[in-house]
Amino acid sequence: MVIADLLKTHFPLQNIQDVVELFRSELTRDGEPNLAILSIVLGAIENTLTVNRALPNEAECERTIEPIFPILELSTVEALHEKFVTLIKGSVDLSEFSEKFATRDIVKRISDTVWNTLTRSYYKDKAHIQSLYSYLTGCKLDCFGVALAVVVACQVMGYRDVHLALSEDHAWVIFGEHGQETAEVTWHGKGNEDKRGQPICLGVAEKSWLYLNGHPVKCSRHMEVAAMVSGINPSINATTDSLEMGSLQQELLWLLYDLGHLARYPMSLGNLGDLEEICPSPGRPPPLALFQQAIDVARRHYAGAHVYPHTYLGGYYYRQGLYSQALSCWADATQTIKRYNYTREDEEVYKEFMEINNELLPHICKMAAVGAVDGQRGFLSDPECYVNLLRLFDGICGWEEGSQTPVLHIGWAKNMIFCLSKFEAGVRGKIEVHAEGEEEEDEKDGSDTEIDSKPPSPLPPPPDITIKAPENDGPTPPPHANGGADEEKIRS
Numbered sequence: 373m374v375i376a377d378l379l380k381t382h383f384p385l386q387n388i389q390d391v392v393e394l395f396r397s398e399l400t401r402d403g404e405p406n407l408a409i410l411s412i413v414l415g416a417i418e419n420t421l422t423v424n425r426a427l428p429n430e431a432e433c434e435r436t437i438e439p440i441f442p443i444l445e446l447s448t449v450e451a452l453h454e455k456f457v458t459l460i461k462g463s464v465d466l467s468e469f470s471e472k473f474a475t476r477d478i479v480k481r482i483s484d485t486v487w488n489t490l491t492r493s494y495y496k497d498k499a500h501i502q503s504l505y506s507y508l509t510g511c512k513l514d515c516f517g518v519a520l521a522v523v524v525a526c527q528v529m530g531y532r533d534v535h536l537a538l539s540e541d542h543a544w545v546i547f548g549e550h551g552q553e554t555a556e557v558t559w560h561g562k563g564n565e566d567k568r569g570q571p572i573c574l575g576v577a578e579k580s581w582l583y584l585n586g587h588p589v590k591c592s593r594h595m596e597v598a599a600m601v602s603g604i605n606p607s608i609n610a611t612t613d614s615l616e617m618g619s620l621q622q623e624l625l626w627l628l629y630d631l632g633h634l635a636r637y638p639m640s641l642g643n644l645g646d647l648e649e650i651c652p653s654p655g656r657p658p659p660l661a662l663f664q665q666a667i668d669v670a671r672r673h674y675a676g677a678h679v680y681p682h683t684y685l686g687g688y689y690y691r692q693g694l695y696s697q698a699l700s701c702w703a704d705a706t707q708t709i710k711r712y713n714y715t716r717e718d719e720e721v722y723k724e725f726m727e728i729n730n731e732l733l734p735h736i737c738k739m740a741a742v743g744a745v746d747g748q749r750g751f752l753s754d755p756e757c758y759v760n761l762l763r764l765f766d767g768i769c770g771w772e773e774g775s776q777t778p779v780l781h782i783g784w785a786k787n788m789i790f791c792l793s794k795f796e797a798g799v800r801g802k803i804e805v806h807a808e809g810e811e812e813e814d815e816k817d818g819s820d821t822e823i824d825s826k827p828p829s830p831l832p833p834p835p836d837i838t839i840k841a842p843e844n845d846g847p848t849p850p851p852h853a854n855g856g857a858d859e860e861k862i863r864s
């Protein structure tokens with residue numbers, strides 16, 4: 373599979389704009405964008421800008437720092453591309469691969485080829501091992517990277533039906549004449565036997581967050597480009613990001629946005645919102661618009677089955693100090709997770725809710741109680757906030773109901789009680805709890821606030837509980853927990 377001449381005209385790549393123009397050309401050309409080339413290019417640049425990067429010390433900061441954007445030659449990219457094509461075509465008997473559409477056997481064979489060329493053992497959560505560059509130069513890929521490599525390999529083999537399917541913490545492939553087949557091609561999490569080659573059965577998918585109840589993001593080739601751009605990791609270390617890499621990711625996401633390829637991809641809209649919060653682009657929609665667009669897309673195209681659009685927006689509001697709004701988003705998030713049964717493969721979203729329930733919420737309530745939260749005066753006397761706090765806890769409890777694995781432990785309960793007890797007694801009298809399907813009462817005089825009476829499963833009658841403020845002063849607030857985004861990072 374030769375590299376098209378059109379593509380070659382963009383090399384050598386010397387700056388961000390050159391890369392953006394290469395991507396624009398590939399995304400607007402006839403036929404499919406060359407996923408292998410684009411992944412190699414992103415991986416090569418990321419490697420130069422983030423891996424083993426010597427950072428200037430204080431003194432050096434005074435001097436101008438020489439430009440470090442790598443000059444990426446066509447020959448480098450061509451050699452790696454050739455290596456990939458040879459490896460893939462060399463590992464499968466071409467005569468068997470004559471059908472127009474992929475079969476489970478072919479997908480499994482290609483997954484085996486990628487799988488068997490990986491380094492025997494390496495740290496799977498390492499950064500910067502998501503691209504074909506990492507695969508071809510270091511034989512390392514993370515969970516997402518393996519799935520992407522399989523899809524890229526299928527493109528090299530000429531299968532236009534094999535596409536990436538993405539949940540909020542897993543990736544697999546769809547294939548067949550109508551894209552009706554599914555297959556695991558990578559592993560998930562720690563200590564879980566990989567299920568490569570197996571289909572994702574509806575029985576497994578329907579109550580599991582990991583498979584989004586059958587509503588994953590099903591990528592086109594252009595959305596597969598969006599996935600690799602979203603997968604860019606600008607981190608140099610735990611506290612510093614590469615300014616150039618972050619800027620390249622942001623530029624490429626706006627290019628994909630303008631071409632419409634983020635329109636069915638909530639998490640990439642969330643990624644772009646996070647980048648815009650750090651470094652706003654003049655003339656572009658604000659972060660809030662992007663986070664709200666992501667929620668809207670998830671509601672309209674994925675049956676509201678996605679959790680992260682709500683936690684993206686909740687984290688943003690939290691960082692902006694808009695705690696009532698953050699609480700409302702987090703309640704929407706738990707009302708979403710409530711539909712699923714918790715399994716041990718759901719750790720990532722469990723950690724999200726653990727941070728919200730056990731760190732962020734107690735911190736907000738503690739601050740509000742000492743009146744330190746001026747913008748949120750009244751938080752603890754606002755019935756809307758109290759309703760959302762109850763919706764949030766209802767969602768978490770609903771998540772546990774019907775699950776094989778418990779969600780809550782005493783730490784959760786203590787924090788829930790701590791937060792509930794911070795609210796003023798009077799606020800409890802201003803709300804009404806309606807169970808699912810209960811006859812709507814006559815229009816109220818507007819003084820009461822109603823809990824969302826449309827949860828998917830009927831609300832059990834509220835138990836008689838007495839709420840006591842804990843003896844101690846409650847949990848110590850988190851240092852800078854911030855709703856899922858990384859600690860304040862330096863961009864160099």
Ligand SMILES: CC1(C)CN=C(N2CCN(c3ncnc4sc(CC(F)F)cc34)CC2)S1
Pocket residue numbers: 515516538539540541542543599602603639640643680683684687724855856857
């Ligand atoms: C609100 C949050 C805690 C902030 N970041 C979040 N991310 C969630 C995961 N992210 C993603 N962003 C774009 N696409 C994908 S596909 C995927 C699953 C993987 F196995 F393929 C993850 C993911 C980006 C970062 S959720």
